[in-house]
Amino acid sequence: MAFFLAQILNGLANASALFLVASGLSLIFGVTRVVNFAHGSFYMLGAFIGVTLMEMLPGHVGFWGAILLTGLAVGLIGAIVEMIVLRPIYRAPELFQLVATFGVILVIQDLALMIWGAADRMGPRAPGLRGVVRLWGEPIPKYDLALIAITPLVLLGLWYLITRTRVGILIRAATQDREMVGALGVNQAWLFTGVFALGSALAGLGGALQLPKGGADLLMDFNILGPAFVVVVIGGMGSLPGAFLAAILISVLGVFGVTYLPQSTLVLMFVVMAIVLIVRPYGLLGREEVAGEHGQVGRPEPPIRPYGQTARLVVMALVGALLLLPLVAETFVQILVIDIVIFALFAASLHFILGSGGLVSFGHAAFFGGGAYAAALLVRHASAPMEVAFLLAPLLAGVLALGIGWFCIRLSGVYFAMLTLAFSQLVWSVAFQWRSVTGGDDGMISIWPAAWLSDTTSYYYFTLLFGIGGILLLRHAIHAPFGYALRAGRDSPRQAEAMGIDVKRIQLAAFTLAGAMAGLAGGLFVFAKGSVFPTELEIARSFDALIVVFLGGVKTLAGGVVGATFLTGVEDWLSRLQYWRLLLGLLIIGVVIVAPEGIVGAVRGAWMRWRGSAPGLKSKGGAAT
Amino acid sequence: MNLHRRAILAFAAFTAIAPAAVAQEGDPIVIGEINHYTRMAAFAEPYRKGIELALDEINSDGGVLGRPLEFVFRDDQGDPAEAVRIAGELMTREGAVMLTGSILSNVGLALSSFAAERGYVYLAAEPLADSLVWTSGNPYTFRLRASTWVQAAMLAERAAETDATRFATIAPNYAYGTDAVEAFKENLTRLKPDVEFVGEQWPALFNIDAGSEVQALERAKPDAIFNVTFGTDLARFVREGGDRGLFDGRDVYSLLSGEPEYLEPLGDEAPEGWTVTGYPWYALEDGDPGKPFVDAYEEFTGETPMIGSLVGYLTAVSIAGAIEKAGSTETEAIREAFEGLTVADTPIGELNYREIDNQSNMGAYIGTLAVEDGQGVMVDWEYKEPGPYMPSDEEITAMRPAE
Amino acid sequence: MTEILRVERLVKSYDGFLAVNGVSFSVAEGELKALIGPNGAGKTTCFNMLMGQIRPTSGDVFLGAERITGMRPRRVWRKGVGRTFQITGTYQTMTVIENVQMALLSHHRRLFDLRSRAWKLFRGEAFEFLRIVGMAEQADRPCSELAYGDLKRLDLAIALTHRPRLLLMDEPTAGMAPSARVELMRLVAEIVAEQGVSVLFTEHDMDVVFAHAHHIMVLNRGELIADGDAAAVRRNPKVQEVYLGGGTLFAAEDANA
Incomplete structure (x- = not known):
């Protein structure tokens, strides 16, 4: 006693x-x-x-x-x-x-x-x-x-x-x-x-x-x-x-x-x-969040449009440049681009539910790391060939997302975010503590790609194929009826419900798809690095993705990809300096203050002003971001 | 390289147009060094200074193969994936001939696996995980420090000499902690089959709830305690345990707690009487091979050395020795040179790397804590070679993956 | 005439306060019926119970022969009930026509379609509905730029997309200019006549109500006090008592939400 x-x-x-x-x-x-x-x-x-x-x-x-x-x-x-x-x-x-x-x-x-x-x-x-x-x-x-x-x-x-x-x-x-x-x-x-x-x-x-x-x-x-x-x-x-x-x-x-x-x-x-x-979805003494209470501050984003002619050409030129890169650039540049593409896909998958669905997840790393771990576990414990393990990574991450989403999706706003965080911590702790299976924080090493991909350039093209493929798939989904339904549920759940849309079910499906795409990124990741550690499931990893999405611009479709490219590039550059976190922090604060709609949002705004058109009024090419 | 020039080079790398450096006669031999300079600054900085001291000595002696030796230091924030990317960059862009670095075992393991896959030589200096050279060992990875197993075995040997039979353990809840507790248990049980382990505590790393952990240990009523916590966890544990009388009349065996990195922050609250492994640089006397290093380091940096300083120094010395022996900067040559490498006259005497598992013979200092002049120190210490504490050659061969 | 909607002793109580107290009525096929009453009479609560936004404390709602009490709004919608809202909840980040297309996508069960381009689907059909409500010229404007009255008309177009049997309209003309109100209700009356859809609506503007409704129900303090044609309701002493205080029943020009 x-x-x-x-x-x-x-x-x-x-x-x-x-x-x-x-x-x-x-x-x-x-x-x-x-x-x-x-x-x-x-x-x-x-x-x-x-x-x-x-x-x-x-x-x-x-x-x-x-x-x-x-x-x-x-x-x-x-x-x-x-x-x-x-x-x-x-x-x-x-x-x-x-x-x-x-x-x-x-x-x-x-x-x-x-x-x-x-x-x-x-x-x-x-x-x-x-x-x-x-x-x-x-x-x-x-x-x-x-x-x-x-x-x-x-x-x-x-x-x-x-x-x-x-x-x-x-x-x-x-x-x-x-x-x-x-x-x-x-x-x-x-x-x-x-x-x-x-x-x-x-x-x-x-x-x-x-x-x-x-x-x-x-x-x-x-x-x-x-x-x-x-x-x-x-x-x-x-x-x-x-x-x-x-x-x-x-x-x-x-x-x-x-x-x-x-x-x-x-x-x-x-x-x-x-x-x-x-x-108790709102905590012990919390009160229910009134819908829209802190959503949609500022003016609503303009309607989305598929890329116009100019933008399409720019994207095609970029992809073309990436395809030709190994001819001119050395191995390290390819490695950096591999990292950027993987991170961009991860960020794009979060952006999909965050931007179109209004679902702010604080635990998205569970699916990125989940995919990576799924592939690594299959290789290690089931002796699966790399190709099989790689293809199962998004599937298993999707299943994980379905399970976690089932609990989380009934909440909204910050509470949704925190519940995803809690679940991602649980996944992390399983990977961290179940040493006999996952290797604990010593992780799993020597998870390398099949022989035909072991060369950096081969893996580079492999990453481009699945990374850009995944990003395009998500983009396509945004323009598809599914993406519209998701956005409808975010803009006005009441209206969506009153026109036959099962908002929660759409959100759960989107959460699962985003999880699967994060898992795909995780699959690419594990074979690029040859190892996976609980670090990939950490809160910090979830926040990385969250930050690049906001930095790139939530209310734009390219925000996740642009933000990821920006941050990875800048970090790779800055981290060579002493006190580089100070510089990075100041840079982030600067971007945030100068471009509160994110990098893409700011560029779009400048483009609009330059074209002299009011936002969203016309110009299929202009509103294309 | 000064900051400015590094920034420009970095920018060139970022814009991805600069051609890769091609090594020429007289150009420095570049070693890629990756560490947690931001996340674990307290440990990484003395280590880096140790390297810089060694480089200063080596290069004023004419360098290696007639060329200056240079380290490129990069920060990985303690993130294994980041470390692997930087490793690739160092080898392919910065013209590094081999890799070294990392304090955390998981980063070390990631680098080791990467090195084996790509055929780069990697010297894991600081990481303590046994698996680096045993269960996950590979021909390209070499390791300097005495591993968890060896240091725990040394403490277990001391623990076996006492009457204590009821042991409790406390270790941070991660791989190093669990490895250490397992190694201690296994060695102690072998030496003294009647011991009983009455409690195990697993605080979260750097997030200990010291009061509760102390209460829980007290409740198990052990005769002796094996501690693996370090850093801020150790400080809290020592304070709460001292206040609540946990250590009264109990032997405590504590891993690494005598290292200046952990001992100095405790100040006069250093727990007297604990048996620890560590680095008693202050007590080395003239004639001890470690003494000239201590003097040189103090003169070079104006600071007293940490264990990291010694490890950093030995890292650079090992690498210089290997390249000199290889007579070339080709990977295979360096790798072969490292196997069975011997470097004479280092601060620990003759330093060599075993062929069987690429582990060096750097040992550990073991002693008892006391407080002198308001500062914790190790007394009655001795330096021990790791050899006698290693598993048998057959066991090691069985553990290491086939080459 | 066959009944399309039948409501039986519907009750909603909030901590003992009876917002709707034993209301029973029915709507016949092809009928344009108004539900009126002073502020706080329980009209919107009543509406929300019909469509499933609120679960009734007791009582029943039948659509045709089927009991739909407490059914989720989306299921009620699938049974052929459309609804417009007092405060519109159109999708701010879509264009006008996309709002209509969204409803059509739902109606044609294409919500989980990941392959098509949404903006290409059912565009022609959506355009037709916009034409009906007179919004065709504004089809490609962002919804966020619309005037309030236009939003109301858009809301109506959306509600028509799945060719409902019954349309529930909560204050369809609220916030509109008087001339636009009459126009909108004329439109609704036309739709009722042409498509045979039944409409139940609440309304503050008595001109609108008395000009177009076939039958009128009056709700006061959660209870139905009258149900009949315009003349009968005008003559009803209880109704006069309720409305004379407010003075809005026959001098309707100043009454809007």
Whole structure:
């Protein structure tokens, strides 16, 4: 019993930093609708700034003062980030802001490396709170008790702020209905900045408060991000009491997981999230998302058209150039193009459901990696010939997508995204932990193509055939009745339903097709690299695809392909430099601000202006992107 | 190569028009080096400086085959697929004659498989996975450091000497962790058949919930603990375990914890009395072959060495030795030269690579942790050759895929 | 006359509040029937229950002889019921004609077709429907650029594509200019006459209602208080009581949604 109680105290102490980070994230999402990927970076900044301040300020006052100062400092940084990076792009398409926040992650990563160096920092001890007290005979660190006391105080403070002050009323109003705040004559821009600063400050506080239990290191931004999102989603996006409950739930379950299922450390919280979302699609205390609430900000995209004469010629010339490339270019260029084509197909498959279906998946890597793993497993365990394994990769990835889609498709918006994320984490953990079959994180190596493809140039043409074939197939599907039906379900589900379209079924079919195409890319990938690792199933891989789709332009058909080409090319180039992530981050932020409709969207806009025609009015060739 | 020139070259590569460099007399011999410079900067940087020190010495000595030796360093972000692409580029575009690099085992394995497929020589310097030279071994891959198995076996040997019979283990939940625990168990059980393993904890890598892990270990009431966690996980584990009295009256055997990379961040909280493998550079005395390296490194970089510095230095030295022995920069010649290669007078004495599995004889330092002047140090340490801890030649031949 | 639609004791309650309280009525084949009532009378709720957007608390809906209570909208649509909405939900990212083609694709069960080019399919047929509602000239404009009244007409064209037996129109003229309203309802009346389709519609504009509806039903506070031809409804004392307060029944010019 004593052990049991000590476990619960442990969980409560762990919940503290998690709640602070998650509550900030939830607050920011609730008001600004920005899914802030950079939130983990503010947490990391909090830890580093906290360490620095604590080293400078001595004693009790110094320690606690440093924590408060850290909160202020990180809040200020948050405000600056919001004003420079986010303020110009609130009118961009839904979720576009997450690309900008991704850029912020990269910038903060390299800045932290420059300022604080690569070495991990141990957190200073809290003065007077070193050591343990014995409760029921179990040792409980004193600082844990302090954390357990602080968390409810913070919740109470937030509760007071939100229910008892004018600012709080505005925050609540904005969470319920953004338009209303504008109607009330409030300066929305400053409200957003303020909330962003508050949310960042909470993350910074979290980072500083956990110091005596941990420290500061350069990986903590991503490490906290997953759990923080899980907490926000389980609690219900935008709900602070929900975040509080969920932080405690996750932390306490985590503690018991460590004790009774030590192997569960990787997946437990994602399993919990999947179960909660399947049972309560909007989290514990969340409310249903009103359809279109944050969809379709900005003007709707122009109707799609197949390519006109000019554009067709350009595409044919490009494909022709790719076909002739091996005659002039050396092997490495072919390898780079292989990588680009594979990534472009992967991105195009995500773009298909995201652009035409409005389904934002955070877990698309499950199908890319799934295809790669399917092929590798067939080669390794069934001794399948490469050709058979390759052809089965998209099929098996499609089956996986069908299964996962069946659960996810009933949700929408951010909750759909988070459930796909949970499932992709489950797939990842299977690949990671089932070592006897998948090789764990040592992966599967020596999965090379058949002899007739072992030469780089042969494989290059093989990749072109299936990669470009897959992209064209997806493009064709967009122009086919199926693609139209998918778009109908996105534009107006009610209308689609009232004209006999089974929207969910179309979406599930599209999800499956996209999964299969991602699997095809995965099949190409595994034989190009000769190996596959759980890295290909990671969240980071899903985000890669997501980011290039937004960067290229969601509301354009070529966005995924162009974005993938752009990012792979730029990254290959930049990564030769020191601090290249800083440059890449700045570049992404720059693109986002200059071209909020993505690269293709911006080019199209410029083309339209040059042609002097209003968007979408005429010009079959012009609206062709 | 300065940043500016690299940028221009990089741009040329990006635009894909520049012709490939054709090696000429007097041109540098280029080695392709791929590492996790952004993702694991704390480990990769000292390693790189070790290489740079060796290159400085080699080139001021007239280089290799009369040509300067040059490393091209590239960042793979810890992503195996990225590493494979860069490897291809280094070999086909940058004119590299062989590959080296990686700290993470999975990246090492990806590079090793790629190297075998394409017929490139790859020296895996840092990765610890046993499979690199055993179950997944291939003729083109060579490995420098003492592997997980060997280092765990050294700790198991020490553990077998005590009265402890109830052991608990804690290791990060990934391949290195599971390999290490398996190796420790197997070796300890062989040496002391009556041991009992009463608990296994598997925290997520770099995401440990230290308090709970400590409680769970305490609950198993072990006599001794085998630890594999490292980095931030280790720091948290040490702090929570110390506070909660987990280590009181218990022996702890801990893999790699004596390496400066992990020991230095712990400061005065370094857990005294733990038996660890590591690198006690501060305690090397004149006469020890490792001492001149430590001095040279401190002078060259103005920093104290890490284990990565030593590994980086030995990497460059090995490669220079192999090319010198090969008398050519042709892949086959380098590969054959590496087999059974001997390099005299290195910081670990005579360095050689075994023909049977392409593993070097670099061993490990094993000792006990103590705190001196507010900093953890290894005391009562000794340097051990890996030979006695290796499986038998027959076992290794059976493990390695047929060539 | 045979009944096309029969509604029996339809009830919808929200936490005890009876939005629709035991409504029963029927619509005959070829009939143009109006459902009117003040704001909040339960007209739209009633409509949503007929088409399946809302599941009734109790009661039944029959289409011909078949019970369709609680059936999903898309299945009701497949049974031959068309619907237009008070606030149109046309597809913003498609052209006018593509909106119609979309309905035709669904009608001809080509939704899972991955091979054809959607914009080539049924274009001629779609054009015909646009011509019927007078939208032919705007066929290739993006839907997002249309005036509100045009959207309403487009909505009607869409609802006609599967040659419905019964058409449910929720406030078909809301938001239109008065002259356009009359025109649209004349169009609807023509369609009823020519194609033999039955229409049930709700409407605020009493001119429209009394000019075109064959029969009129009046709903108030969830209950049906009158059901008959124009003259009978005008004379009905309950109806007068309901509408005199609002004053809109006979001075209809200012009444729109």
